[in-house]
Amino acid sequence: MTGRAVNTATLAAIDGNDVLETFVSGIAVGCKYALVALGFVIIFKATGVINFAQASFVLVGAYLTYNVSQTWGANFYVALLAAMAAGFVLGVVLEELLLRRLIGEAPFTMIMLTIGILYVIDNVVTAVWGPDNLNLGDPWGIRTVEGGGLTVAVRDLWTMGLTAAVLAAFFLFFRYSKLGLAMRATALDQEVALAQGISARSVFMVSWGIAGAVAALAGATLAAGNVALQPGVGLIALIAFPAMILGGLESPLGAVVGGLIIGLVQQFTSLLAPEYFDWVGPSFEQVSPYLVMVVILLVRPYGLFGTKEVRRV
Amino acid sequence: MASTTVPSRQHGSSAPSRRRRQAGRPHRNLALDHARDLRILRSPLAKAGAVLLALVYLAAPANLTDVTLFALAYAGVYAIGAIGLNLLIGFTGQVSLGHATFFGVGAYSAAYFGVQRELPLLAYLAIATGLGLLLGLVIGPFALRLRGQYLAVVTIGLVFLGGHIFSNWESVTGGGSGAPVAGADLSVGPLDFGELELGGQIYTREQSLFWLVWALVALTALVAKNITRTRPGRAMQAVRDRDLSAEVIGVQLARYKVGAFAVAGAMAALAGALYGILQGFVNADEFGGSVGLFLSITFVAMIIVGGVGTVFGSILGAVLVEYGDTFIRENNDLALLDPIIIASAGDSGVVSSGEFNGIVFGLLIVGFLLVEPRGLAALWLRLKAYFTSWPFSY
Numbered sequence: 153m154t155g156r157a158v159n160t161a162t163l164a165a166i167d168g169n170d171v172l173e174t175f176v177s178g179i180a181v182g183c184k185y186a187l188v189a190l191g192f193v194i195i196f197k198a199t200g201v202i203n204f205a206q207a208s209f210v211l212v213g214a215y216l217t218y219n220v221s222q223t224w225g226a227n228f229y230v231a232l233l234a235a236m237a238a239g240f241v242l243g244v245v246l247e248e249l250l251l252r253r254l255i256g257e258a259p260f261t262m263i264m265l266t267i268g269i270l271y272v273i274d275n276v277v278t279a280v281w282g283p284d285n286l287n288l289g290d291p292w293g294i295r296t297v298e299g300g301g302l303t304v305a306v307r308d309l310w311t312m313g314l315t316a317a318v319l320a321a322f323f324l325f326f327r328y329s330k331l332g333l334a335m336r337a338t339a340l341d342q343e344v345a346l347a348q349g350i351s352a353r354s355v356f357m358v359s360w361g362i363a364g365a366v367a368a369l370a371g372a373t374l375a376a377g378n379v380a381l382q383p384g385v386g387l388i389a390l391i392a393f394p395a396m397i398l399g400g401l402e403s404p405l406g407a408v409v410g411g412l413i414i415g416l417v418q419q420f421t422s423l424l425a426p427e428y429f430d431w432v433g434p435s436f437e438q439v440s441p442y443l444v445m446v447v448i449l450l451v452r453p454y455g456l457f458g459t460k461e462v463r464r465v
Numbered sequence: 466m467a468s469t470t471v472p473s474r475q476h477g478s479s480a481p482s483r484r485r486r487q488a489g490r491p492h493r494n495l496a497l498d499h500a501r502d503l504r505i506l507r508s509p510l511a512k513a514g515a516v517l518l519a520l521v522y523l524a525a526p527a528n529l530t531d532v533t534l535f536a537l538a539y540a541g542v543y544a545i546g547a548i549g550l551n552l553l554i555g556f557t558g559q560v561s562l563g564h565a566t567f568f569g570v571g572a573y574s575a576a577y578f579g580v581q582r583e584l585p586l587l588a589y590l591a592i593a594t595g596l597g598l599l600l601g602l603v604i605g606p607f608a609l610r611l612r613g614q615y616l617a618v619v620t621i622g623l624v625f626l627g628g629h630i631f632s633n634w635e636s637v638t639g640g641g642s643g644a645p646v647a648g649a650d651l652s653v654g655p656l657d658f659g660e661l662e663l664g665g666q667i668y669t670r671e672q673s674l675f676w677l678v679w680a681l682v683a684l685t686a687l688v689a690k691n692i693t694r695t696r697p698g699r700a701m702q703a704v705r706d707r708d709l710s711a712e713v714i715g716v717q718l719a720r721y722k723v724g725a726f727a728v729a730g731a732m733a734a735l736a737g738a739l740y741g742i743l744q745g746f747v748n749a750d751e752f753g754g755s756v757g758l759f760l761s762i763t764f765v766a767m768i769i770v771g772g773v774g775t776v777f778g779s780i781l782g783a784v785l786v787e788y789g790d791t792f793i794r795e796n797n798d799l800a801l802l803d804p805i806i807i808a809s810a811g812d813s814g815v816v817s818s819g820e821f822n823g824i825v826f827g828l829l830i831v832g833f834l835l836v837e838p839r840g841l842a843a844l845w846l847r848l849k850a851y852f853t854s855w856p857f858s859y
Contacts, residue, residue, distance in 0.1 A: 260558075263617055264765060268826075268829075268834065272824050273827075274823065275816070275823035276820075278823075279816040387755050435629075438754075439628075442626055449619060453611050
């Protein structure tokens, strides 16, 4: 009984509106993670590689958007499209030049290859654009809209819209296009797909390209608004790891659900932790996604939407 | 090792057979029985090499500058950690990117038990190693449930969670302000490694610590070699090559996966404790978050460069990666590097030395994976094979 009394007393500090706003911002943050995670998933689905260099694709995308819109003075949305195209090319080139040579190697080798690429690209980006904070120059800025007693940032709405659009495009692409079907077949069984006349080569290339393009989009949403553009933006991709693992490595839908869960967990941790579980220490929201990931993986080792691995003797 | 005497003596003992090989007799270095095959130093040349290494170890402090010695001592620290990681990744096939956490546990153990509790050197090194072992036993079971890439990402989670604990458990770790290790005891019996005094000669802290660290590198390498050349080592390699088949032929997966995590953790923690001693101070953000992840990746890079699945490769890789990093930072005005690196504001160049290091680091990983996936060790083994099998190509 006393416990209940204490609970209602502290609840007064956080009202329903706070919870609702946290919910919305959690969804928005989650959408950003989902965009990053989608890039991971599309590569993993086709080639079985966790691409750590996705973090640097995100960074390159954000900086290219900046460069085209701010330095060259193009429209922001044109810049975004240009960055996505460049991201596509970057993905294809890396796959063609490096990853192609190590197809079929142990996961460890592939992971480390992408980590090596990550270091090279990140440092080249820092060398080209410098370590200082830059303004991405997005038209969303820090504007907010109000509705039903809620204050929502415009860029959050855009992020949600873009994520929904990308997810819908993925769905349509995989469901109805010939290449999408080829990609699904290759993901299912490479040899059988080859026997059907599907070129695994072009499937791999396109997957890396799409991942690069989606990463550019993710980079722009991550660096938009009051978050300055700086080399640390790529690190946010690290938080997308729990999102992607949580949903299961092969499932685009899982990536989005995982991203949303992680976003919500993070935002609610930062709302509730100081009030209810102060002992976890400050900025616990930065590690809570990992905690959730570990717990869920112990229950479902292949993620929420992943395919259960069958072990044959 | 008693059985080694039986067949080998027949070939090795009498003087004439050393000079000229008798017709129909195999070469004296050919391993004819299992025990001989398992020896660490199989040929006279290997023995000579070991003696030479020991001499270099003894003579180095008197002949190198303190700066170089200190960089080599750091390389030795990383070598200890890399040997442990190689047992885990290279021999057992369990990919871990959480090595930094074990390293951090060791460093904080040195700070807490060495300074706050004022325990002697051997005691807090042993406690650090023991805590690393324990943490390995706790993390190891994850490897039973998760495989391959899932395991790699979960161990990244370990780095973030560990980093959070390091920066918030203030009574032990000093929280955000870190913890001092300087002032901890550094003596083993009459030998004080803070300032070694041998036969009336007083050596500097750098010289003394070089000897301490590299003695422990040798010890760790010996332990690792003994694990890998005996039954546990073969079981680990069976688990690495195909864990299902290993299980079928009777290898207890749980035992070896968890065991590998424990041993790797213990070695990383020992390395961490030594790192604390060298550094004199433990910072909260060194082992957690993205910095910690970078540290873990550095360890993996060391074993890739050195040679996955070899003990001496771990040492080679650690020395190359760690010492190379120091070398570039110290020598950015070298003729070859000067046009590339911006050493100070206004200097000509393209990238700063930190960025250059990062790029070289990335290229090293990519280059070795593509060109020589078995690392520097493979280069050495190939060279050796060339000379031992000469004039035949294999």
